[in-house]
Amino acid sequence: MHRVVPGLTKSSASDSSESxxxxxxxxxxxxxxxxxRELSGVTSTIIQLIPLQRxxxxxxxxxxxxxxxxLPSIGWMSVPALWFKxxxxxxRIWHARRNNEMIAGILMRSVLRMRLKLLFTSAAQRDHKPFTKWLIRQMNAxxxxxxxxxxxxxxxxxxIMHGVDxxxxxxxxxEQDRFAASGLPGELLVGCSGRIRPSKGTDLFVDAMINLLPQHPRWTAVMTGRTTTENKGFEQALRDKIAQAGLADRILFLGEVPDVRLWYRRMTLYVAPSRNEGFGLTPLEAMASQTAVVASDAGAYAEMIEAGTGTVVTAGDGAALEAAIAPYLADPAMCESAGRSALAHVRENFxxxxxxxxxxxxxxxxFDSGSKL
Known part of the structure; x- marks a missing residue:
C-alpha cells in the first residue's frame, strides 16, 4: 500500500519517544x-490518521x-499505567494492525490483566494462517x-476502506502541474507508480505500452518507483525489451521521484496493473488528482473504481489490460471526462x-458496549 506522508524522513522518526x-x-x-521500524503502508496510515482522530x-x-x-506517543515506561482505567x-483500546501487535495486546489484556480491549484492522486478501486466525478470534472487535x-x-x-488526503x-x-513542464517528449502522459517488480505488474504495463504507443504518437509512458536489488534483473529485461521495440525515448523509468503527487497531476491516464495488492491506494491518489484510471481487480481496486471513473480488468490478464487502455489513448476527451468523475467520486466517498x-x-x-468477549 502507498501513502504519501508529508514531512516524514528517517531523521524525523523516533525510535522510542515518550512525548x-x-x-x-x-x-x-x-x-x-x-x-x-521501516516505513510501510500501515505506518503511514497511523501517521495520517492520528492527527485527524485527535x-x-x-x-x-x-x-x-x-x-x-x-506524533503523540508513549514508551514502555508508561505500560504500568495500563493497569488502571x-x-x-x-x-483503553489497543488498536493493532499487525500480528505482533495483536500478540502484545493479548498478553497485556489476558495475561497481565490490564484494562484494555483489543481492536484489529485486517487488510490481507487471502486466507489467514491458523495462528493468525486464532489471534483474530481473541480480538474484541x-x-x-x-x-x-x-x-x-x-x-x-x-x-472501513482507506481514504486519501x-x-x-x-x-x-x-504550469508545473502540466505534463509540458516535465521536459519529456510527447503531449500526453500515461503512467503507473509503485515498486518495479512482477507483483506490481510492471511487465504488463510495459507490454501494453510497447503494443499501443506506436499507434498513438502523442503519448509518453512513465513508471515511478524504486527497484530493489533483487528486481534489478527484472527491470533490465524490461529496458531491453523497450529498446528492442525502439521506444526507449517514450517508455521511461523515472525511479523514486521526489514527489509522486506532481506526476499524478501530470498524467492524463493512470494505470494500476498489479497482480496482487493488500489494499492499494494509488488509484485513489490518481483519481483525487483528477486523473482517469485503468486498474486490475487486485487489492481493493474494484471497490474504489466505479463506472465513469475508470476501468477494471482481471488481475494478471495482459491482453485485457491493453484492451482497456486503448480507448483512453485513442480519445483523450474520454480521459478528461473520467478524471472529472473520479475526482468527484473520491471527494465524496474516500x-x-x-x-x-x-x-x-x-x-x-x-466503549459503549464494553466489548466483552
Whole structure:
C-alpha cells in the first residue's frame, strides 16, 4: 500500500519517544501501536490518521519505532499505567494492525490483566494462517479495509476502506502541474507508480505500452518507483525489451521521484496493473488528482473504481489490460471526462477524514458496549 506522508524522513522518526507525560497517560483512551521500524503502508496510515482522530476529540497516541517525533506517543515506561482505567473511560483500546501487535495486546489484556480491549484492522486478501486466525478470534472487535479482505474473516467485522488526503492529492493548479513542464517528449502522459517488480505488474504495463504507443504518437509512458536489488534483473529485461521495440525515448523509468503527487497531476491516464495488492491506494491518489484510471481487480481496486471513473480488468490478464487502455489513448476527451468523475467520486466517498470518523465510531461502539468477549 502507498501513502504519501508529508514531512516524514528517517531523521524525523523516533525510535522510542515518550512525548506524553506520565500524568497525561491517565487520559489516553486509545493506543495505536506501530511495531515495525521501516516505513510501510500501515505506518503511514497511523501517521495520517492520528492527527485527524485527535482533532475529532479522541485522546489517541501511538507506541513504537519509526514514527515522527511530533506524533503523540508513549514508551514502555508508561505500560504500568495500563493497569488502571483512563480518567474518562472504563478501559483503553489497543488498536493493532499487525500480528505482533495483536500478540502484545493479548498478553497485556489476558495475561497481565490490564484494562484494555483489543481492536484489529485486517487488510490481507487471502486466507489467514491458523495462528493468525486464532489471534483474530481473541480480538474484541475487527475492522476490514475492504469487502474483499472481510470475506476472509470468520468473525464479525466492520468494513472501513482507506481514504486519501484530498488536500495533498488535488487536480493541477499551475504550469508545473502540466505534463509540458516535465521536459519529456510527447503531449500526453500515461503512467503507473509503485515498486518495479512482477507483483506490481510492471511487465504488463510495459507490454501494453510497447503494443499501443506506436499507434498513438502523442503519448509518453512513465513508471515511478524504486527497484530493489533483487528486481534489478527484472527491470533490465524490461529496458531491453523497450529498446528492442525502439521506444526507449517514450517508455521511461523515472525511479523514486521526489514527489509522486506532481506526476499524478501530470498524467492524463493512470494505470494500476498489479497482480496482487493488500489494499492499494494509488488509484485513489490518481483519481483525487483528477486523473482517469485503468486498474486490475487486485487489492481493493474494484471497490474504489466505479463506472465513469475508470476501468477494471482481471488481475494478471495482459491482453485485457491493453484492451482497456486503448480507448483512453485513442480519445483523450474520454480521459478528461473520467478524471472529472473520479475526482468527484473520491471527494465524496474516500476522503481521509471519512475513514477517521468511521474508525472513531468503532471505538465509541466498543466503549459503549464494553466489548466483552
Amino acid at each position: 506524553v507525560s506520565a500524568d497525561s497517560v491517565n487520559s489516553v483512551e486509545v493506543i495505536a501501536p506501530n511495531f515495525k 482533532a475529532n476529540g479522541l485522546n489517541i497516541v501511538t507506541m513504537g519505532p519509526g514514527l515522527p517525533a511530533a 483512563p480518567r474518562t473511560r472504563p478501559f 475487527v475492522i476490514a479495509t475492504s469487502g474483499k479482505s472481510g470475506s476472509f474473516l470468520k468473525v464479525p467485522h466492520t468494513v 484530498t488536500d495533498l492529492f488535488h487536480p493541477p493548479q499551475d 476522503p481521509l477524514q471519512k475513514e477517521a470518523v468511521k474508525i472513531l465510531e468503532v471505538y465509541e461502539n466498543m
